[in-house]
Amino acid sequence: MRVSSVSFANWRNLTSAACELSHGINVLWGMNAQGKSNILEGIYFFARGRSFRGSKEKEFIQFGEEFASVSMSFRKDGYSEDTELSATIQKNGKKVLRRNGAPLSSSSEMMGNFRAVLFAPSNLSLVTGGPLERRTFLDIAISQLSPVYLKYLKRYSVALMERNALLKMAQAGEQIQEESLDVYSSALSDYGSWICSFRNEYVSLLNKSVEKYFSEMTDGREKPEMKYMSHAALGNMPEPLTGEIRRGDPAVLYEKLSSNHDREIAAGSTLWGIHKDDITITFNGHEAKSFASQGQQRSMALSMKLAEADISSRIGGEYPVILLDDVFSELDVSRRKFILNTLGEERQRQIIITSCDPNVVPDGAFGDVNFLHVEAGGIRNGD
Numbered sequence: 613m614r615v616s617s618v619s620f621a622n623w624r625n626l627t628s629a630a631c632e633l634s635h636g637i638n639v640l641w642g643m644n645a646q647g648k649s650n651i652l653e654g655i656y657f658f659a660r661g662r663s664f665r666g667s668k669e670k671e672f673i674q675f676g677e678e679f680a681s682v683s684m685s686f687r688k689d690g691y692s693e694d695t696e697l698s699a700t701i702q703k704n705g706k707k708v709l710r711r712n713g714a715p716l717s718s719s720s721e722m723m724g725n726f727r728a729v730l731f732a733p734s735n736l737s738l739v740t741g742g743p744l745e746r747r748t749f750l751d752i753a754i755s756q757l758s759p760v761y762l763k764y765l766k767r768y769s770v771a772l773m774e775r776n777a778l779l780k781m782a783q784a785g786e787q788i789q790e791e792s793l794d795v796y797s798s799a800l801s802d803y804g805s806w807i808c809s810f811r812n813e814y815v816s817l818l819n820k821s822v823e824k825y826f827s828e829m830t831d832g833r834e835k836p837e838m839k840y841m842s843h844a845a846l847g848n849m850p851e852p853l854t855g856e857i858r859r860g861d862p863a864v865l866y867e868k869l870s871s872n873h874d875r876e877i878a879a880g881s882t883l884w885g886i887h888k889d890d891i892t893i894t895f896n897g898h899e900a901k902s903f904a905s906q907g908q909q910r911s912m913a914l915s916m917k918l919a920e921a922d923i924s925s926r927i928g929g930e931y932p933v934i935l936l937d938d939v940f941s942e943l944d945v946s947r948r949k950f951i952l953n954t955l956g957e958e959r960q961r962q963i964i965i966t967s968c969d970p971n972v973v974p975d976g977a978f979g980d981v982n983f984l985h986v987e988a989g990g991i992r993n994g995d
């Protein structure tokens with residue numbers, strides 16, 4: 613998969629900007645605050661359906677303007693024509709998404725068309741941050757590979773919100789029907805057991821891939837291990853990503869949710885479920901967050917992103933586009949080479965790098981590099 617071109621109107625500081633991208637490595641370079649990350653944010657929007665910076669959609673709109681829009685042509689491997697995706701976000705909150713000119717009904721319908729893996733310095737928090745960081749990582753990675761996962765994730769979130777609202781009412785002393793709580797418990801167990809089986813399988817794929825990358829990147833003395841932890845997890849889970857689409861047993865979670873109403877009412881929220889899941893990361897049995905060195909934590913976070921790209925290629929059937937936002941500035945030349953060699957395997961992958969320094973790509977066999985200079989919200993070819 614590769615992006616052929618992208619254009620922006622009133623997209624943050626990109627008033628009116630466009631560029632074409634080449635097959636292999638593209639370097640978007642320029643000084644700070646010129647618009648490099650804004651370009652990647654626009655491209656990644658089509659893969660994830662929202663901002664990678666956690667911004668609200670309205671924040672895409674250039675200060676003082678009425679709308680923001682981005683459109684992108686990309687080509688899937690083996691296809692002879694581009695697909696065009698576009699998004700326009702208006703100040704009144706209205707959003708119009710299109711594929712080849714035809715309107716799409718939702719972000720979910722847009723996702724699954726275009727796949728990308730984003731590397732950013734904030735990825736370190738995959739190892740050092742809280743469980744939410746790791747759940748978000750799983751949700752983004754798996755949603756791009758499975759519309760079924762995305763569907764159940766959305767349904768789960770809605771049921772969770774409604775169940776929590778009921779629990780809050782009860783906490784405040786209002787009378788609630790316990791049967792309505794049970795209706796939501798059953799919905800959460802049902803959707804949760806789907807989500808759990810997808811995540812469980814994804815983490816076991818991740819674990820294998822991470823082990824390989826981590827030992828190649830380091831001296832190999834320390835062995836990392838990742839395990840998926842869930843209230844809903846069972847011993848023998850189905851493998852819906854690579855095998856038959858099946859879910860785990862909903863009874864485990866239902867049992868917890870139906871027998872602890874008093875505790876949940878006291879807390880005013882749902883205490884069990886896949887919204888509490890985590891991945892534990894250890895090195896030779898010791899928790900990475902507390903015991904690993906900064907270098908090891910960084911190598912681990914990079915290995916997780918490399919593994920995400922690897923799994924996306926294997927399960928999605930083609931290479932995702934790789935977006936590297938500012939990650940090279942803190943890496944030594946040997947790591948840069950390792951990452952580009954790993955990602956650029958057989959030069960089939962498109963890689964888009966942002967950097968202040970145009971010379972981020974180490975000399976070597978990385979093919980022709982396409983340089984794009986980003987300055988004051990404009991993009992022009994050249995180094």
Ligand SMILES: Nc1ncnc2c1ncn2[C@@H]1O[C@H](COP(=O)(O)OP(=O)(O)OP(=O)(O)O)[C@@H](O)[C@H]1O
Nearest residue numbers: 624625644645646647648649650671672673674675
């Ligand atoms: N809604 C908006 N309207 C106008 N400008 C905006 C908006 N949102 C962000 N900006 C501006 O866009 C500029 C470019 O931001 P961006 O994050 O793309 O910079 P960058 O080139 O990646 O810089 P760095 O090298 O520091 O990461 C910033 O000056 C920022 O203030």
Ligand SMILES: [Mg+2]
Nearest residue numbers: 648649938966
């Ligand atoms: Mg930036």
